[in-house]
Amino acid sequence: MKISQQEVEKIAHLARLDVDDELKETLAEQLSDILDYIDALKDVDVDGVTPVSGAAFMNNVLREDEEKPSPGPDVTLANAPERDQDFYVVPRVVK
Amino acid sequence: MNLHTLTIAQAKDFLDKKEISSVELTRAFLDRIDKYDNTISAFITVDPDLALEQAQQADRIIAKGENQAFTGIPVALKDVLCTKGVKTTCASKILENFVPQYDATVVEKFKAQDAVLIGKANMDEFAMGSSTENSAFFVTRNPWNTDYVPGGSSGGSAAAVAARFCSGAVGTDTGGSIRQPASHCGVVGLKPTYGRVSRFGVVAYASSLDQVGPITRDVTDTAMMLNLMGGHDPKDSTSSPEPMPDFLKGIALFKEQGLSGMTAGIPKEFLSLEGIDPDVKKMFENARKTLEGLGVAIKEISLPHTNYAVAAYYIIAPCEASANLARFDGVRYGVRDMDANDIMEMYKKTKSKGFGLEVQRRIIIGTYSLSSGYYDAYYGRASQVRALIMDDFKRAFESCDIILSPVAPTPAFKIGEKIEDPLTMYLSDIFTLSCNLAGVPGISVPAGISSTGLPMGLQMMARHFDEMSLIRAGYGFEQAVTKHPEFPEL
Numbered sequence: 364m365k366i367s368q369q370e371v372e373k374i375a376h377l378a379r380l381d382v383d384d385e386l387k388e389t390l391a392e393q394l395s396d397i398l399d400y401i402d403a404l405k406d407v408d409v410d411g412v413t414p415v416s417g418a419a420f421m422n423n424v425l426r427e428d429e430e431k432p433s434p435g436p437d438v439t440l441a442n443a444p445e446r447d448q449d450f451y452v453v454p455r456v457v458k
Numbered sequence: 459m460n461l462h463t464l465t466i467a468q469a470k471d472f473l474d475k476k477e478i479s480s481v482e483l484t485r486a487f488l489d490r491i492d493k494y495d496n497t498i499s500a501f502i503t504v505d506p507d508l509a510l511e512q513a514q515q516a517d518r519i520i521a522k523g524e525n526q527a528f529t530g531i532p533v534a535l536k537d538v539l540c541t542k543g544v545k546t547t548c549a550s551k552i553l554e555n556f557v558p559q560y561d562a563t564v565v566e567k568f569k570a571q572d573a574v575l576i577g578k579a580n581m582d583e584f585a586m587g588s589s590t591e592n593s594a595f596f597v598t599r600n601p602w603n604t605d606y607v608p609g610g611s612s613g614g615s616a617a618a619v620a621a622r623f624c625s626g627a628v629g630t631d632t633g634g635s636i637r638q639p640a641s642h643c644g645v646v647g648l649k650p651t652y653g654r655v656s657r658f659g660v661v662a663y664a665s666s667l668d669q670v671g672p673i674t675r676d677v678t679d680t681a682m683m684l685n686l687m688g689g690h691d692p693k694d695s696t697s698s699p700e701p702m703p704d705f706l707k708g709i710a711l712f713k714e715q716g717l718s719g720m721t722a723g724i725p726k727e728f729l730s731l732e733g734i735d736p737d738v739k740k741m742f743e744n745a746r747k748t749l750e751g752l753g754v755a756i757k758e759i760s761l762p763h764t765n766y767a768v769a770a771y772y773i774i775a776p777c778e779a780s781a782n783l784a785r786f787d788g789v790r791y792g793v794r795d796m797d798a799n800d801i802m803e804m805y806k807k808t809k810s811k812g813f814g815l816e817v818q819r820r821i822i823i824g825t826y827s828l829s830s831g832y833y834d835a836y837y838g839r840a841s842q843v844r845a846l847i848m849d850d851f852k853r854a855f856e857s858c859d860i861i862l863s864p865v866a867p868t869p870a871f872k873i874g875e876k877i878e879d880p881l882t883m884y885l886s887d888i889f890t891l892s893c894n895l896a897g898v899p900g901i902s903v904p905a906g907i908s909s910t911g912l913p914m915g916l917q918m919m920a921r922h923f924d925e926m927s928l929i930r931a932g933y934g935f936e937q938a939v940t941k942h943p944e945f946p947e948l
Contacts, residue, residue, distance in 0.1 A: 371822070378780060378825040379787065379802070380818055381810040390822060396881050397823060401769045404839050407846065414841030415848060417666030417696070418652035418897020418922075424695040438559045442791035451790055456801045 366394045461486035462622045463945075466531055466679040469625055473520055473530050480520065480530025483625075484513040484574050487532050491577070491623045494948045497604055499596045500618040502537050503545050504577040516572045528571040528686055534618040534627040537578040538585055539670070540659040541565055544575075548661050549593035550583045552812025553792045562659025563691045564628060564670050571686065576624050580614030583814045584783065585632055585663040587611050588886055590639070591877050592816045599873070600642060602912055602946040606870040609639030615673045616643040621948060626674040626683055630660060632667045633771055634865070634890025637902035640673055641865035641915025644904045644941070646932070647673045648680050651923045652897035653698030655684075656691030664778035665696070667771075667894040675945075677903065677933040681705035684925060700923050708929030717752045717934045720927070722918075723759035723858030731764075731888060735868040737908040742864050745905045745916045748938050749862070754931070759858055761850045766843050767892040772884055773827050773840035774895070779817075780824030786812065819880060844895050851896040851919075859927050861919040863889045865902045869912035893919050901928040903935055 590613025612629030640647025
């Protein structure tokens with residue numbers, strides 16, 4: 364599966380990554396190799412096989428909707444790169 | 459007495475008898491770290507004052523006769539486990555300033571017994587890698603030969619145990635990240651059954667594959683650590699309600715009954731793989747003979763989808779990783795690019811500068827495989843193949859109790875040897891990946907030294923929640939194999 368540099372750019376944007384031209388080229392090559400290898404999966408007969416999302420043998424682990432103690436904003440915002448009272452400050456979102 | 463040579467079980471015995479103190483034991487390790495970790499670089503963070511404080515507290519408890527299994531025992535933690543108030547980086551620049559405000563459940567369990575948390579161990583960034591070369595900070599060196607990698611991603615933890623910088627260590631395993639470095643460093647590494655150990659507070663790489671497990675000097679210590687670490691945790695909804703036996707009973711069982719009655723299966727697909735080092739083949743053949751000598755019935759089994767495990771893993775894990783790592787965006791924690799003019803620029807610059815190359819590569823593979831038009835062909839199909847792999851194991855375990863294989867196709871490779879070619883690196887995980895895809899437990903036990911002086915491990919896998927068989931067989935095997943030398947001289 365050949366991945367073009369434009370595709371790398373498009374996927375990088377989806378993943379919110381900035382890829383410079385050199386990296387775009389390297390990644391396009393490496394990803395093409397990896398996806399080529401992964402293509403082998405299409406040889407497997409998966410007819411009627413239910414996909415499995417993991418090895419946990421449980422479904423819908425629920426609990427009572429009870430309020431439990433919360434650490435509070437000072438703990439929650441302790442690692443905030445930029446903070447204003449109980450808010451995280453971020454660069455402009457809406458243009 | 460050279461305190462650093464004691465195993466967890468031995469140290470506990472001497473602490474109980476008050477022949478040594480936790481402060482003495484901790485100091486012995488801190489001295490060794492001070493002397494040798496410049497060369498090995500197993501640790502990202504060591505806080506000697508904090509460790510000695512914990513040791514003093516442990517000694518107070520021991521004096522009162524109230525000590526538990528791990529009171530005063532110095533343990534290293536892979537830097538992917540959240541430790542309250544202690545920097546936790548996942549070996550990534552994006553978290554280089556991150557200080558968790560709570561402890562992972564596993565960490566809480568060690569603290570509840572007043573263990574000494576001696577340091578945070580180096581790893582491949584966000585647990586992505588098989589050599590610890592992907593750490594954003596530095597490479598950890600294999601204590602057996604410092605030109606070689608310790609394996610990964612729990613390379614720091616495994617090296618710390620092999621170099622005797624701690625009594626034992628905690629690692630995580632998503633595709634082999636405990637077992638492979640344990641194999642390369644000549645120590646014991648166990649990946650428990652998926653759901654056996656809580657993942658709460660463990661920074662997630664691939665949520666359906668990650669498991670936390672012990673890395674120790676011997677199988678007795680493995681059983682002790684699993685006893686402490688395992689058990690249902692309501693804070694982890696993938697944590698299993700399966701009851702916890704006393705895993706030391708596995709050793710007692712060996713002492714009473716040996717391994718008679720056990721059957722071991724060797725997958726024929728594993729033996730026909732290319733690229734297996736002759737020393738590894740010899741080790742495996744000797745291991746098989748050793749187990750036969752101990753009364754294990756050996757038979758050939760089949761895991762028909764073996765050849766698709768690497769492909770399935772390298773879709774599923776990156777897909778899950780792309781979702782899990784989306785949270786590192788500079789908004790709420792970690793490093794943020796402060797020069798950005800708007801939110802999109804901030805996200806992109808923060809992530810691109812903060813994540814290393816392998817992490818970015820896997821995020822992109824994952825994003826691609828989950829993107830519109832590709833989801834069914836890649837992630838959907840990989841999940842179906844995963845179901846088939848789980849069936850393979852189910853069927854195999856109808857006729858055997860444990861499955862045997864080498865851990866890695868070669869002993870440790872040289873630092874820098876494989877890092878340029880990601881696909882070659884991925885292929886070296888062939889023996890360990892299926893275990894995570896199926897969720898079964900697996901252990902690596904030291905099984906020999908290569909002609910180049912590097913350790914090689916034997917892998918045993920068992921049915922879900924049957925770590926007991928791994929402890930029993932692992933212990934029996936360990937006792938029958940002579941390790942020359944047992945630990946490297948630094």
